[in-house]
Amino acid sequence: MAAVSTPYDLYYWPVLPGRGEVIRMILEDAGVAYRDVARDEGFAAITAVREGALGEPRPYAPPVLKHGDLVLSQSAVIARYLGERHGLASSDERGRLLTQQHFLGWSDLMAETHETHHPIAVGLHYEEQRDAAKERAHHFLANRLGSWLDHFERIVSHGEGHHVPGVMTYADFMARFVIRGIEYAFPSTFDRHRPQIPSLLSLTERVEARPALAAYLASDRCLAFNEHGIFRHYPELDA
Ligand SMILES: N[C@@H](CCC(=O)N[C@@H](CS)C(=O)NCC(=O)O)C(=O)O
Structure with a gap:
Protein backbone atom coordinates (compact mmCIF):
# COMPACT_ATOMS: atom_id res chain seq x y z
CA MET A 1 0.00 0.00 0.00
CA ALA A 2 1.29 3.46 -0.89
CA ALA A 3 2.66 5.74 1.81
CA VAL A 4 0.36 8.56 2.93
CA SER A 5 2.86 11.04 1.45
CA THR A 6 2.47 9.51 -2.07
CA PRO A 7 0.31 11.99 -4.03
CA TYR A 8 -3.19 10.98 -5.03
CA ASP A 9 -4.49 11.18 -8.61
CA LEU A 10 -8.24 11.70 -8.84
CA TYR A 11 -10.03 11.16 -12.15
CA TYR A 12 -13.42 12.79 -12.28
CA TRP A 13 -15.42 14.97 -14.66
CA PRO A 14 -14.10 18.53 -14.36
CA VAL A 15 -17.43 20.27 -15.01
CA LEU A 16 -19.91 18.50 -12.80
CA PRO A 17 -20.20 18.17 -9.05
CA GLY A 18 -21.20 14.51 -8.86
CA ARG A 19 -19.84 11.43 -7.11
CA GLY A 20 -16.30 12.78 -7.33
CA GLU A 21 -17.20 15.76 -5.20
CA VAL A 22 -17.31 13.88 -1.92
CA ILE A 23 -13.89 12.44 -2.76
CA ARG A 24 -12.58 15.95 -3.33
CA MET A 25 -14.07 16.97 0.03
CA ILE A 26 -12.19 14.20 1.83
CA LEU A 27 -8.89 15.04 0.10
CA GLU A 28 -9.29 18.75 0.79
CA ASP A 29 -10.22 18.17 4.42
CA ALA A 30 -7.13 15.99 4.86
CA GLY A 31 -4.92 18.71 3.36
CA VAL A 32 -3.03 16.13 1.28
CA ALA A 33 -1.45 16.62 -2.15
CA TYR A 34 -3.69 15.45 -5.00
CA ARG A 35 -4.01 16.00 -8.70
CA ASP A 36 -7.45 16.46 -10.21
CA VAL A 37 -6.18 14.94 -13.42
CA ALA A 38 -9.02 15.75 -15.83
CA ARG A 39 -8.92 19.39 -14.77
CA ASP A 40 -5.35 19.51 -16.08
CA GLU A 41 -5.66 17.14 -19.02
CA GLY A 42 -9.34 17.24 -19.99
CA PHE A 43 -11.94 14.50 -20.58
CA ALA A 44 -9.44 12.47 -22.60
CA ALA A 45 -7.72 11.45 -19.37
CA ILE A 46 -10.94 9.82 -18.16
CA THR A 47 -11.59 8.10 -21.47
CA ALA A 48 -8.07 6.68 -21.37
CA VAL A 49 -8.58 5.31 -17.86
CA ARG A 50 -11.87 3.68 -18.89
CA GLU A 51 -9.99 2.07 -21.78
CA GLY A 52 -7.40 0.57 -19.45
CA ALA A 53 -4.64 3.21 -19.32
CA LEU A 54 -4.08 2.52 -15.60
CA GLY A 55 -4.06 -1.25 -16.12
CA GLU A 56 -6.52 -4.02 -15.37
CA PRO A 57 -9.03 -4.44 -13.94
CA ARG A 58 -10.06 -1.21 -15.64
CA PRO A 59 -12.70 0.92 -13.89
CA TYR A 60 -16.14 1.22 -15.45
CA ALA A 61 -16.87 4.82 -14.51
CA PRO A 62 -15.32 7.69 -12.58
CA PRO A 63 -14.52 8.62 -9.86
CA VAL A 64 -11.24 6.73 -9.99
CA LEU A 65 -8.39 7.14 -7.53
CA LYS A 66 -4.79 6.17 -8.23
CA HIS A 67 -2.48 6.01 -5.26
CA GLY A 68 0.88 4.48 -6.04
CA ASP A 69 0.14 1.10 -7.62
CA LEU A 70 -3.41 1.03 -6.30
CA VAL A 71 -6.25 1.94 -8.68
CA LEU A 72 -9.72 2.12 -7.14
CA SER A 73 -13.16 2.91 -8.48
CA GLN A 74 -16.64 3.01 -6.91
CA SER A 75 -17.06 6.12 -4.81
CA ALA A 76 -17.92 4.13 -1.66
CA VAL A 77 -14.66 2.19 -1.88
CA ILE A 78 -12.57 5.29 -2.56
CA ALA A 79 -14.26 7.23 0.26
CA ARG A 80 -13.62 4.35 2.64
CA TYR A 81 -9.96 4.06 1.62
CA LEU A 82 -9.34 7.78 2.09
CA GLY A 83 -11.56 8.17 5.14
CA GLU A 84 -9.77 5.39 6.99
CA ARG A 85 -6.36 6.87 6.14
CA HIS A 86 -7.23 10.44 7.04
CA GLY A 87 -9.12 10.40 10.33
CA LEU A 88 -12.70 10.10 9.08
CA ALA A 89 -13.38 6.60 10.36
CA SER A 90 -14.44 4.71 13.44
CA SER A 91 -11.76 2.88 15.42
CA ASP A 92 -13.85 -0.32 15.61
N1 LIG B 1 -21.45 3.23 -8.47
C1 LIG B 1 -20.47 4.08 -9.09
C2 LIG B 1 -21.17 4.90 -10.15
C3 LIG B 1 -20.20 5.67 -11.01
C4 LIG B 1 -20.93 6.60 -11.96
O1 LIG B 1 -22.12 6.39 -12.27
N2 LIG B 1 -20.21 7.63 -12.41
C5 LIG B 1 -20.82 8.59 -13.29
C6 LIG B 1 -20.45 10.00 -12.91
S1 LIG B 1 -21.11 10.42 -11.31
C7 LIG B 1 -20.31 8.35 -14.70
O2 LIG B 1 -19.41 9.00 -15.16
N3 LIG B 1 -20.94 7.41 -15.38
C8 LIG B 1 -20.60 7.12 -16.75
C9 LIG B 1 -21.20 5.82 -17.18
O3 LIG B 1 -21.85 5.14 -16.35
O4 LIG B 1 -21.03 5.49 -18.35
C10 LIG B 1 -19.79 4.96 -8.03
O5 LIG B 1 -20.38 5.16 -6.95
O6 LIG B 1 -18.66 5.41 -8.25
Whole structure:
Protein backbone atom coordinates (compact mmCIF):
# COMPACT_ATOMS: atom_id res chain seq x y z
CA MET A 1 0.00 0.00 0.00
CA ALA A 2 1.29 3.46 -0.89
CA ALA A 3 2.66 5.74 1.81
CA VAL A 4 0.36 8.56 2.93
CA SER A 5 2.86 11.04 1.45
CA THR A 6 2.47 9.51 -2.07
CA PRO A 7 0.31 11.99 -4.03
CA TYR A 8 -3.19 10.98 -5.03
CA ASP A 9 -4.49 11.18 -8.61
CA LEU A 10 -8.24 11.70 -8.84
CA TYR A 11 -10.03 11.16 -12.15
CA TYR A 12 -13.42 12.79 -12.28
CA TRP A 13 -15.42 14.97 -14.66
CA PRO A 14 -14.10 18.53 -14.36
CA VAL A 15 -17.43 20.27 -15.01
CA LEU A 16 -19.91 18.50 -12.80
CA PRO A 17 -20.20 18.17 -9.05
CA GLY A 18 -21.20 14.51 -8.86
CA ARG A 19 -19.84 11.43 -7.11
CA GLY A 20 -16.30 12.78 -7.33
CA GLU A 21 -17.20 15.76 -5.20
CA VAL A 22 -17.31 13.88 -1.92
CA ILE A 23 -13.89 12.44 -2.76
CA ARG A 24 -12.58 15.95 -3.33
CA MET A 25 -14.07 16.97 0.03
CA ILE A 26 -12.19 14.20 1.83
CA LEU A 27 -8.89 15.04 0.10
CA GLU A 28 -9.29 18.75 0.79
CA ASP A 29 -10.22 18.17 4.42
CA ALA A 30 -7.13 15.99 4.86
CA GLY A 31 -4.92 18.71 3.36
CA VAL A 32 -3.03 16.13 1.28
CA ALA A 33 -1.45 16.62 -2.15
CA TYR A 34 -3.69 15.45 -5.00
CA ARG A 35 -4.01 16.00 -8.70
CA ASP A 36 -7.45 16.46 -10.21
CA VAL A 37 -6.18 14.94 -13.42
CA ALA A 38 -9.02 15.75 -15.83
CA ARG A 39 -8.92 19.39 -14.77
CA ASP A 40 -5.35 19.51 -16.08
CA GLU A 41 -5.66 17.14 -19.02
CA GLY A 42 -9.34 17.24 -19.99
CA PHE A 43 -11.94 14.50 -20.58
CA ALA A 44 -9.44 12.47 -22.60
CA ALA A 45 -7.72 11.45 -19.37
CA ILE A 46 -10.94 9.82 -18.16
CA THR A 47 -11.59 8.10 -21.47
CA ALA A 48 -8.07 6.68 -21.37
CA VAL A 49 -8.58 5.31 -17.86
CA ARG A 50 -11.87 3.68 -18.89
CA GLU A 51 -9.99 2.07 -21.78
CA GLY A 52 -7.40 0.57 -19.45
CA ALA A 53 -4.64 3.21 -19.32
CA LEU A 54 -4.08 2.52 -15.60
CA GLY A 55 -4.06 -1.25 -16.12
CA GLU A 56 -6.52 -4.02 -15.37
CA PRO A 57 -9.03 -4.44 -13.94
CA ARG A 58 -10.06 -1.21 -15.64
CA PRO A 59 -12.70 0.92 -13.89
CA TYR A 60 -16.14 1.22 -15.45
CA ALA A 61 -16.87 4.82 -14.51
CA PRO A 62 -15.32 7.69 -12.58
CA PRO A 63 -14.52 8.62 -9.86
CA VAL A 64 -11.24 6.73 -9.99
CA LEU A 65 -8.39 7.14 -7.53
CA LYS A 66 -4.79 6.17 -8.23
CA HIS A 67 -2.48 6.01 -5.26
CA GLY A 68 0.88 4.48 -6.04
CA ASP A 69 0.14 1.10 -7.62
CA LEU A 70 -3.41 1.03 -6.30
CA VAL A 71 -6.25 1.94 -8.68
CA LEU A 72 -9.72 2.12 -7.14
CA SER A 73 -13.16 2.91 -8.48
CA GLN A 74 -16.64 3.01 -6.91
CA SER A 75 -17.06 6.12 -4.81
CA ALA A 76 -17.92 4.13 -1.66
CA VAL A 77 -14.66 2.19 -1.88
CA ILE A 78 -12.57 5.29 -2.56
CA ALA A 79 -14.26 7.23 0.26
CA ARG A 80 -13.62 4.35 2.64
CA TYR A 81 -9.96 4.06 1.62
CA LEU A 82 -9.34 7.78 2.09
CA GLY A 83 -11.56 8.17 5.14
CA GLU A 84 -9.77 5.39 6.99
CA ARG A 85 -6.36 6.87 6.14
CA HIS A 86 -7.23 10.44 7.04
CA GLY A 87 -9.12 10.40 10.33
CA LEU A 88 -12.70 10.10 9.08
CA ALA A 89 -13.38 6.60 10.36
CA SER A 90 -14.44 4.71 13.44
CA SER A 91 -11.76 2.88 15.42
CA ASP A 92 -13.85 -0.32 15.61
CA GLU A 93 -15.02 -2.68 12.89
CA ARG A 94 -18.72 -2.31 13.61
CA GLY A 95 -18.40 1.46 13.25
CA ARG A 96 -16.43 1.08 10.01
CA LEU A 97 -19.07 -1.25 8.55
CA LEU A 98 -21.89 1.07 9.60
CA THR A 99 -20.07 3.99 7.99
CA GLN A 100 -19.95 2.09 4.70
CA GLN A 101 -23.61 1.10 5.06
CA HIS A 102 -24.74 4.70 5.62
CA PHE A 103 -22.54 6.05 2.82
CA LEU A 104 -24.17 3.55 0.44
CA GLY A 105 -27.62 4.58 1.70
CA TRP A 106 -26.88 8.19 0.78
CA SER A 107 -25.60 6.93 -2.60
CA ASP A 108 -28.94 5.21 -3.16
CA LEU A 109 -30.78 8.43 -2.36
CA MET A 110 -28.46 10.32 -4.72
CA ALA A 111 -29.15 7.82 -7.51
CA GLU A 112 -32.91 8.17 -6.98
CA THR A 113 -32.53 11.95 -7.18
CA HIS A 114 -30.64 11.60 -10.47
CA GLU A 115 -33.45 9.43 -11.86
CA THR A 116 -35.93 12.27 -11.38
CA HIS A 117 -34.39 14.09 -14.35
CA HIS A 118 -33.21 10.96 -16.21
CA PRO A 119 -36.00 8.43 -15.60
CA ILE A 120 -35.73 6.60 -18.93
CA ALA A 121 -32.12 6.63 -20.09
CA VAL A 122 -28.85 8.26 -19.00
CA GLY A 123 -27.95 8.53 -22.69
CA LEU A 124 -30.92 10.80 -23.51
CA HIS A 125 -31.09 14.53 -22.74
CA TYR A 126 -33.47 15.71 -20.03
CA GLU A 127 -35.50 17.48 -22.70
CA GLU A 128 -36.16 14.11 -24.38
CA GLN A 129 -37.68 12.59 -21.23
CA ARG A 130 -39.40 15.58 -19.68
CA ASP A 131 -42.85 14.05 -19.23
CA ALA A 132 -41.51 10.93 -17.59
CA ALA A 133 -39.25 13.11 -15.43
CA LYS A 134 -42.28 15.03 -14.14
CA GLU A 135 -44.01 11.83 -13.16
CA ARG A 136 -40.89 10.36 -11.61
CA ALA A 137 -40.12 13.53 -9.65
CA HIS A 138 -43.70 13.63 -8.37
CA HIS A 139 -43.41 10.10 -6.93
CA PHE A 140 -39.93 10.74 -5.57
CA LEU A 141 -40.94 13.93 -3.78
CA ALA A 142 -44.29 12.59 -2.56
CA ASN A 143 -43.17 9.18 -1.34
CA ARG A 144 -39.41 8.66 -1.17
CA LEU A 145 -37.63 11.83 -0.17
CA GLY A 146 -39.40 12.27 3.18
CA SER A 147 -38.94 8.59 3.99
CA TRP A 148 -35.19 8.73 3.30
CA LEU A 149 -34.81 11.94 5.30
CA ASP A 150 -36.70 10.43 8.27
CA HIS A 151 -34.41 7.43 8.11
CA PHE A 152 -31.18 9.42 8.20
CA GLU A 153 -32.51 11.97 10.71
CA ARG A 154 -33.19 9.10 13.11
CA ILE A 155 -29.70 7.68 12.62
CA VAL A 156 -27.93 10.98 13.17
CA SER A 157 -30.11 12.10 16.09
CA HIS A 158 -29.39 8.77 17.84
CA GLY A 159 -25.71 9.01 16.91
CA GLU A 160 -24.80 12.12 18.91
CA GLY A 161 -24.95 14.18 15.71
CA HIS A 162 -23.11 11.68 13.51
CA HIS A 163 -23.84 8.46 11.63
CA VAL A 164 -21.49 6.62 13.97
CA PRO A 165 -21.92 7.93 17.53
CA GLY A 166 -19.46 10.66 18.35
CA VAL A 167 -17.21 10.16 15.29
CA MET A 168 -16.94 12.37 12.20
CA THR A 169 -16.76 9.99 9.22
CA TYR A 170 -16.84 10.10 5.45
CA ALA A 171 -20.55 9.14 5.66
CA ASP A 172 -21.11 12.52 7.36
CA PHE A 173 -19.35 14.19 4.40
CA MET A 174 -21.58 12.31 1.97
CA ALA A 175 -24.67 13.39 3.93
CA ARG A 176 -23.61 17.03 3.62
CA PHE A 177 -23.10 16.67 -0.13
CA VAL A 178 -26.47 15.00 -0.77
CA ILE A 179 -28.37 17.38 1.54
CA ARG A 180 -26.95 20.42 -0.27
CA GLY A 181 -27.62 18.77 -3.63
CA ILE A 182 -31.27 18.10 -2.83
CA GLU A 183 -31.64 21.61 -1.44
CA TYR A 184 -30.30 22.92 -4.79
CA ALA A 185 -32.47 20.66 -6.94
CA PHE A 186 -35.77 21.00 -5.08
CA PRO A 187 -35.64 24.22 -3.04
CA SER A 188 -39.39 24.51 -2.36
CA THR A 189 -39.84 20.89 -1.37
CA PHE A 190 -36.67 20.98 0.71
CA ASP A 191 -37.95 24.03 2.62
CA ARG A 192 -40.99 22.02 3.66
CA HIS A 193 -38.75 19.24 4.98
CA ARG A 194 -36.41 21.49 6.99
CA PRO A 195 -38.34 21.21 10.29
CA GLN A 196 -38.15 17.38 9.95
CA ILE A 197 -34.33 17.23 9.82
CA PRO A 198 -32.67 19.39 12.52
CA SER A 199 -29.88 16.87 13.16
CA LEU A 200 -29.03 16.55 9.46
CA LEU A 201 -28.96 20.33 9.01
CA SER A 202 -26.72 20.74 12.04
CA LEU A 203 -24.39 17.99 10.77
CA THR A 204 -24.23 19.66 7.34
CA GLU A 205 -23.17 22.94 8.94
CA ARG A 206 -20.59 21.26 11.18
CA VAL A 207 -19.02 19.49 8.20
CA GLU A 208 -18.88 22.77 6.29
CA ALA A 209 -17.30 24.57 9.26
CA ARG A 210 -14.20 22.34 9.29
CA PRO A 211 -11.47 24.86 8.45
CA ALA A 212 -9.90 23.13 5.45
CA LEU A 213 -13.31 22.28 4.02
CA ALA A 214 -14.64 25.79 4.57
CA ALA A 215 -11.64 27.12 2.61
CA TYR A 216 -12.24 24.60 -0.18
CA LEU A 217 -15.98 25.32 -0.40
CA ALA A 218 -15.23 29.04 -0.73
CA SER A 219 -12.55 28.46 -3.39
CA ASP A 220 -12.89 28.30 -7.16
CA ARG A 221 -11.76 24.65 -6.99
CA CYS A 222 -15.21 23.80 -5.67
CA LEU A 223 -17.77 23.60 -8.47
CA ALA A 224 -21.22 25.04 -7.92
CA PHE A 225 -24.15 22.70 -8.53
CA ASN A 226 -25.30 23.00 -12.13
CA GLU A 227 -27.48 21.36 -14.77
CA HIS A 228 -24.70 19.02 -15.95
CA GLY A 229 -24.47 17.25 -12.60
CA ILE A 230 -26.39 14.70 -10.59
CA PHE A 231 -28.38 17.35 -8.72
CA ARG A 232 -30.13 19.60 -11.23
CA HIS A 233 -32.63 22.35 -10.65
CA TYR A 234 -35.55 22.19 -13.05
CA PRO A 235 -38.29 24.33 -11.46
CA GLU A 236 -41.06 22.32 -13.15
CA LEU A 237 -39.95 19.20 -11.22
CA ASP A 238 -40.03 20.92 -7.83
CA ALA A 239 -43.79 20.90 -7.59
N1 LIG B 1 -21.45 3.23 -8.47
C1 LIG B 1 -20.47 4.08 -9.09
C2 LIG B 1 -21.17 4.90 -10.15
C3 LIG B 1 -20.20 5.67 -11.01
C4 LIG B 1 -20.93 6.60 -11.96
O1 LIG B 1 -22.12 6.39 -12.27
N2 LIG B 1 -20.21 7.63 -12.41
C5 LIG B 1 -20.82 8.59 -13.29
C6 LIG B 1 -20.45 10.00 -12.91
S1 LIG B 1 -21.11 10.42 -11.31
C7 LIG B 1 -20.31 8.35 -14.70
O2 LIG B 1 -19.41 9.00 -15.16
N3 LIG B 1 -20.94 7.41 -15.38
C8 LIG B 1 -20.60 7.12 -16.75
C9 LIG B 1 -21.20 5.82 -17.18
O3 LIG B 1 -21.85 5.14 -16.35
O4 LIG B 1 -21.03 5.49 -18.35
C10 LIG B 1 -19.79 4.96 -8.03
O5 LIG B 1 -20.38 5.16 -6.95
O6 LIG B 1 -18.66 5.41 -8.25
